[in-house]
Amino acid sequence: MVSPKGSGSPSVTPGRLRVFLRALVSSRVRGRLVWYLVLAVIAIPFFLPFWWMVTSSFKTATEVFADPSFFPSAWRWGNFIDAFRYQPFARHYFNSVYIAVIVTVATVLISSLSGYAYARLRFAGRSLLFVLILSSLMMPSEVTIIPNFFLMSFLGLTNTHWPLILLAVLGAHGALSTFIMRQHFLMIPGELEDAARIDGLGNFGIFLRIAMPIAGAAISAVTILTFLHSWNLFLEPLVFLNELRLFTLPLSLNNFRDAYGVPLWHLQLAATTMSVVPILVVYIMAQQKISSALAFSGLKG
Amino acid sequence: MTQARRNSISGYLFIAPQFVGFLVFVLGPIVAVFVFSLQSRSLLTGESTFIGLQNFRRMFFEDGLFLVTMRNTLVFAGGLVPANMALALGLALALSRGRRGVGFFRTVYFAPVVTSAVAWAIVWRFLLEADRGLVNQYLSVFSITGPNWLREPGWAMLSVIVNRVLKNLGMNMVIFLAAVINVPGEYYEAATLEGANAVQRFRHVTFPHIMPTTMMVLVITLVGSFKVFDTIMLMTQGGPGHATTVLVYYIYFQGFRVFRTGYASALSVVLFVVVFALTLAQWSARKRLSHYET
Numbered sequence: 075m076v077s078p079k080g081s082g083s084p085s086v087t088p089g090r091l092r093v094f095l096r097a098l099v100s101s102r103v104r105g106r107l108v109w110y111l112v113l114a115v116i117a118i119p120f121f122l123p124f125w126w127m128v129t130s131s132f133k134t135a136t137e138v139f140a141d142p143s144f145f146p147s148a149w150r151w152g153n154f155i156d157a158f159r160y161q162p163f164a165r166h167y168f169n170s171v172y173i174a175v176i177v178t179v180a181t182v183l184i185s186s187l188s189g190y191a192y193a194r195l196r197f198a199g200r201s202l203l204f205v206l207i208l209s210s211l212m213m214p215s216e217v218t219i220i221p222n223f224f225l226m227s228f229l230g231l232t233n234t235h236w237p238l239i240l241l242a243v244l245g246a247h248g249a250l251s252t253f254i255m256r257q258h259f260l261m262i263p264g265e266l267e268d269a270a271r272i273d274g275l276g277n278f279g280i281f282l283r284i285a286m287p288i289a290g291a292a293i294s295a296v297t298i299l300t301f302l303h304s305w306n307l308f309l310e311p312l313v314f315l316n317e318l319r320l321f322t323l324p325l326s327l328n329n330f331r332d333a334y335g336v337p338l339w340h341l342q343l344a345a346t347t348m349s350v351v352p353i354l355v356v357y358i359m360a361q362q363k364i365s366s367a368l369a370f371s372g373l374k375g
Numbered sequence: 376m377t378q379a380r381r382n383s384i385s386g387y388l389f390i391a392p393q394f395v396g397f398l399v400f401v402l403g404p405i406v407a408v409f410v411f412s413l414q415s416r417s418l419l420t421g422e423s424t425f426i427g428l429q430n431f432r433r434m435f436f437e438d439g440l441f442l443v444t445m446r447n448t449l450v451f452a453g454g455l456v457p458a459n460m461a462l463a464l465g466l467a468l469a470l471s472r473g474r475r476g477v478g479f480f481r482t483v484y485f486a487p488v489v490t491s492a493v494a495w496a497i498v499w500r501f502l503l504e505a506d507r508g509l510v511n512q513y514l515s516v517f518s519i520t521g522p523n524w525l526r527e528p529g530w531a532m533l534s535v536i537v538n539r540v541l542k543n544l545g546m547n548m549v550i551f552l553a554a555v556i557n558v559p560g561e562y563y564e565a566a567t568l569e570g571a572n573a574v575q576r577f578r579h580v581t582f583p584h585i586m587p588t589t590m591m592v593l594v595i596t597l598v599g600s601f602k603v604f605d606t607i608m609l610m611t612q613g614g615p616g617h618a619t620t621v622l623v624y625y626i627y628f629q630g631f632r633v634f635r636t637g638y639a640s641a642l643s644v645v646l647f648v649v650v651f652a653l654t655l656a657q658w659s660a661r662k663r664l665s666h667y668e669t
Contacts, residue, residue: 106474112469116466116484117480119537119541120487121483123487123498123499123502124490127498138501184392184396185393187389187392188389188392188393191385191386195382195386196379196382197383197387198383203394206397206402207394210402210405212650212653213647214598214602214646216643216646217643217646218401218405218407220408220411220636220640221404221405221407221408227421240396244397245396248393249397249401271378277385306491306493306605308608309604309605309623312608312627313627323491323493327494327497328497328609346494346497349494350491353490357482357485361478361481361482361485365549366549368488368546368549
């Protein structure tokens with residue numbers, strides 16, 4: 075049935091409208107609306123860059139700027155293939171992945187061992203050594219980049235991936251990981267260890283069989299922080315690597331330029347999308363766990 | 376062998392890999408950077424001569440660019456830290472109300488944290504392009520002619536600050552969120568019973584409880600702002616002119632572009648002193664505030 079023009083719905087009377095409007099602007103509803111509106115507006119500069127990055131990586135080089143629309147005129151998957159043709163992008167991707175995996179595994183192993191010792195084992199000089207670690211917790215690796223450059227060239231390790239691994243595992247980030255692990259191991263009840271000792275386990279056995287299995291929260295915090303740390307390193311690769319095939323993703327992304335140094339926008343965006351989206355997907359799938367692990371490490375630190 | 380002796384041997388063995396590495400790649404280099412700062416040293420040949428405090432004299436009295444760099448670094452930190460912390464705390468408070476959609480917003484605000492600074496800077500460099508960038512295209516809808524963000528001194532500094540705030544805000548937000556949620560509910564109930572409004576509840580209940588967290592976030596954010604490099608390198612290369620040349624960018628420039636590693640080491644010593652002072656300040660603040668910790 076079509077209601078006659080101008081009459082509106084018969085159930086809307088001025089009185090009811092007034093009641094409805096009053097309800098709408100009642101402070102409770104208004105507060106809630108404002109809450110959503112403010113959060114949504116703030117979300118724009120966080121969300122938009124990702125959307126623009128993904129959609130623009132399907133555009134042609136000229137379309138990237140000529141047309142700021144949020145959808146490409148056609149979905150050009152070719153950009154993603156051309157990115158691999160332009161430079162050894164697959165190789166760079168592999169470099170980043172394998173370095174991050176080695177760094178993460180090594181850091182978890184080494185920092186949980188030392189964190190356990192600082193928390194649970196008594197040895198002479200323990201607190202002094204720990205204060206040394208503690209005092210450099212926040213020391214940026216940038217402070218020591220110059221001596222480390224000389225050290226690495228002395229060891230013949232420049233233009234290899236070793237500096238990216240050694241400095242990430244054993245540098246200030248390793249100290250932070252040790253600290254996170256120690257704070258966690260401090261909370262283990264002593265009775266657990268005593269019982270294990272009576273069962274004939276040695277210190278390493280207790281560490282491996284008793285302490286590690288209940289350190290999940292700390293281990294995942296260290297894993298996430300370390301993987302991201304390694305994945306995002308920029309200054310170290312910039313300083314230590316100059317051979318194209320050794321590049322990691324951050325260097326590679328910045329390297330989509332033609333002979334005159336002008337960025338090849340569409341390829342650069344396609345490559346950036348390929349480097350960002352897998353991490354984002356993992357994050358979105360495990361976001362509750364990831365942000366609580368990071369908050370955990372933050373509170374401990 | 377006694378248990379105590381066994382523990383002490385295991386202790387040294389357990390810490391050995393991390394500690395030896397720490398000596399070689401952190402402590403040793405920190406000592407070295409002080410030694411290098413007293414030298415004139417070439418990156419290419421490694422040849423060095425002792426020149427006393429000349430690098431520092433040059434820094435403060437001859438190299439005008441150093442003072443510009445320090446001013447830029449302070450402007451950067453002074454812009455970034457308050458903006459980051461206020462927004463992070465505000466969002467944490469907003470998200471601590473268990474409303475529908477909290478998870479979505481938290482995910483969005485946190486997403487840049489898991490994105491590399493390089494990728495984030497590359498995308499924003501496009502968005503901030505003068506005539507064709509998205510930001511200015513949208514401003515032109517409101518008949519505003521946006522500036523050439525990355526090519527005009529003041530706007531370039533503002534752009535890198537905002538870029539960095541957006542990038543790292545989520546981290547501080549989840550730390551604040553965890554702290555706010557940890558405040559025991561009965562305190563709020565008691566305050567409400569006594570007629571405290573939202574502002575009073577924040578001032579007298581939330582704020583004292585999250586004070587230790589706030590101090591920690593403040594120091595971490597400050598240190599983070601002093602070591603910014605990748606964002607600057609990708610977005611402005613320290614320019615236009617030297618408008619966004621900050622301390623670590625200048626260390627990189629002196630050490631690896633013009634190969635004055637002695638001078639770059641002296642600049643690194645400045646960074647060391649700043650960070651070390653902040654570390655000590657945090658320790659003493661932590662001690663004083665420790666009665667709030669649960």
